[in-house]
Amino acid sequence: MSDNTESLEPQDQPKSAPENRASEGPLDESEANAVRPYVDLGGVKILPRQELHLRLEVEEASKRVVAVGLDYSGSTLQIQPFAAPRSSGLWHEIRQQIIEQVHTQGGTTKVSEGPFGPEVFAEIPVAGAKSDEKRMARFVGVDGPRWFLRGVIAGEALTDADAATKIEDLFRSIVVVRGNTPMPPRDLIPLHMPATGEKESQA
Template sequence: MGLFDRFKKERPDVTSADADDVPDVTEDVDAPGDADAASADAPAEDDEIVVDPKEAPRDRAEAGPFDVDDAVPERHRLTMGALAVPVLDGMQIRLETEDKTDRVLGVTMVHGKAAMQLQVFAAPRGEGIWKSIREEIADGVRRRRGKADELYTDLGNELVCQVPVRAKDGRTGVRVTRFAGIDGPRWFLRAVFSGTAVTEKESRAELVDLLRGVVVDRGSEAMPPRELIALTPPNITASATAGAEQSDAEPGDADDLNPFERGPEIAEVR
């Protein structure tokens, strides 16, 4: 499952560029039999191979998002396998699931009119991938005649995307989302802010605080870089939530939807 896997059902205020517009990242492969061209393009022995540095808040290990091996401060969190996320009273937790397998591919945290989607991926130990991912997302947005601008914030380099959309009543508008990425040790955590988390400082600050409190447990198994790490549903008790509500939307084809649409499971934290 790749970096831009898509989910079941549409959530209008959690949106982004269509995943079809974001190119897959593959290594260049020399054409069979074209050894001369390959050797001509190959770097000289003295050339240094340049890799992108990891990008994360400078105080990540002390203030989060945390790796499971960091000194993690105590905080009430919901554990979902590779991710343990803090919660707020009245906050909704939506699990983003794959239609055909019901794998949990991400989690969306909704508080009021603000939302933040989290996904975690395998990553190289000594190389950052957020820079190249930002470029890919920006290219996809611009191909849709949208705007994608980098912004340096308390989380590091973020990407602000504006995508033109047409409403059901025929009116046109713009959907705005903000992408943040954290290169951790052998993992990459992506956050997508939408709703008032894009437009209001207080809403954003609440969700950024939750993001900084996340704990990532990548596990020790070998995984290719950029492979999505599936989550597991949290063990939510009746005393901790208002109960799980099933979405009444009809399942759609996951291949036709973008990666910021909600899955079927919703719980409200009390």
């Protein structure tokens, strides 16, 4: 399936999100239930649930948290929140960058319409492995108010419908905390360790 929006300039790109995003998620902090027991990771908040395990991915050189990994029901979901313009979206541009990067690595991609809008299914050769060994991943993205949330899905959710539904519900439950600090579009919204008392096993 071809993507017909990639030729537009970034400032012309409409926001890409489900019509019911503001009620069904992923949510902006202003849309979330303030009394729910979220685990606060800075740029995102995670709603604890049974068998959900949280991992923070840290950049070695800077010691900066650059992504949140969620292990759930045989699948993994990596999420990253980015600052975005108020009126235009980033997913069309970032989606094309993902496609180009995968192709550069010798992989293949397929763009299709999913529950969150356009998404990318990628098969990427595993470096140093057998020539026929590939890593599969599903890239999803949602443009919110002044933020963009990217998700990378792997594991059972790629081949099992029930597992896919669970990981999609997990992605919808994410709350993005943009904050009021001025940030250039595409900058990663700062992430941090959970506050004292919020154990990773709870998330």
